[in-house]
Amino acid sequence: MQTNEPVNSVVHYLRSPDGMITELGRIPTGGAGSGTFKPISGQPSAPNAFEGAASVILSPDRRFLFATNGGDNSVSSFRVSEDGGLALLDVKPTGNAVTGRSGTAKSLAYAPASETLFVLHSFGPDHVRLMSVDGEGRLSLRLERYSVNTPDKPHRVATMVALSPDGRFLFVGTTFDEPPTANPDGSAILWVERDGQPKSIASNEPDPDGLIVFPVAADGTLGAPSFHDAGGGSPFYIAFLHGRPDTFVVGYAVGDGIVMGRIDADGMVSFGPLTPINTSAGKPSELCWLSVSPDDRTVFATNFGYSNISSFQLDGGAPVVAKDPACPRVPGDGSFRALNGTVSSGPSDNWVSPDGAYLYQIYGNASKLVGYEIQPDGSLEEITSVSIPYNSPQGLAGV
Structure with a gap:
């Protein structure tokens, strides 16, 4: 997990067979995080400062770990030893200049065939930048740059980048069609007036173009993007099945x-129906992060606004709610309110262990990383908790 503090570090945890975790150390990234500041909303202190996901990733061969530095728009690479220990190899700028208090480098995907690292930024026009990774894990910036803007949406806010398992397509999720303005309490305003009518700034709502797919060439360069109806408002997180x-x-x-989708060999995307959770606590729930169990039977979804997790069963067709919520609400310190007005602990990234036995969840406003034992019915039983920095941490990756 990265601390995302102004002097950024990656925290190394040891996971024991019973699911307990112990912090072993913190390794500086050589770059700057955004700290508690949230660039998208301008809030001086709020959880999930990136409004993104996958800011810490491992290469498929587990040789390298990559982490964004959102404060100064840079990326760090680490060598991963057999015991999980990290050694900093390199840190390089993404090529996007920082304007204001923080940059917005937020999400990573890696294509081992071309040794290309894709770096997503919240703000464009150059949302996606490319880096090459040599055999020793050193980084070099490439000249290519790509946007998810459209002619009528020149200021879109991107969220997450994900590479299809065959490496042929790069997906980009979006949150807003334009940066939100803020209420006096710092909360985001999701509506603007257009032609005398209120219009949501949430992407894909109402304009059905919130999911962007780029074809990926053999050398890692991207072709012309296609814009798709994502099946719901603000398609935040994309998770491929194993x-x-x-x-x-x-x-x-x-x-x-959540929605289950498919992509065919030509890059055409199709979706099934949306399976909603109970939103009686207020809309939106800000269902943002997903983890898929190794057997592809269960999806765990983090509800940023509700301070809990919901689980879904996948049986080949549309997802079915398993447990909603799957765990008790984790309270924060009472200082942060979500978009629906509820006091939230701001849970963000999560991760399921490769044996499918445990799930780990960041609760930034509660300063906790919580570990759960996964139950057969999709519910979660808390078994461990460790202290983490307040509001800023982002990203989870593990082996």
Whole structure:
């Protein structure tokens, strides 16, 4: 996990067979995080400062770990030893200049065939930048740059980048069609007036173009993007299934549920129906992060606004709610309110262990990383908790 503090570090944890975790150390990234500052909303202190996901990733061969530095728009690479220890190899700028208090480098995907690292930024026009990774893990910036803007949406806010398992397509999720303005309490305003009518700034709502797919060439360069109806408002998180490489699940920050989708050999995307959670606590739930169990039977979805997790069963068709919520609400310190007005602990990234036995969840406003034992019915039983920095931490990756 990265601390995302102004002097950024990656925290190394040891996971024991019973699911307990112990912090072993913190390794500086050589770059700057955004700290508690949230660039998208301008809030001086709020959890999930990136409004993104996958800011810490491992290469498929587990030789390298990559982490964004959102404060100064740079990326760090580390060598991973057999015992999980990290050694900093390199840190390089993404090529996007920092304007204001922080940069917005937020999400990573890696294509081992071309040794290309894709770096996503919240703000464009150059949302996606490319880096090459040599055999020793050193980084070099490439000249290519790509946007998810459209002619009528020149200021879109991107969220997450994900590479299809065959490496042929790069997916980009979005949150807003334009940066939100803020209420006096710092909360985001999701509506603007257009032609005398209120219009949501949540992406894909109402304009059905919130999911962007780029074809990926053999050298890692991207072709012309296609814009797709993502099936719900603010398609935040994209997670491919382990055993079905053409199938993925999308979590919606404003749509308040998940959808199963498919991509064919030509890059055409199709979606099933949206499976919502119970939103009686207020909309939106900000269902943002997903983890898929190794057997592809269960999806765990983090509800940023509700301070808890919901679980879904996948049985080949549309997802079915398993447990909603799957765990008790984790309270924060009472200082942060979500978009629906509820006091939230701001949970963000999560991770399921490779044996499918445990799930780990960041609760930034509660300063906790919580570990759960996964139950057969999709519920979660808390078994461990460790202290983490307040509001800023981002990203989870493990082996």
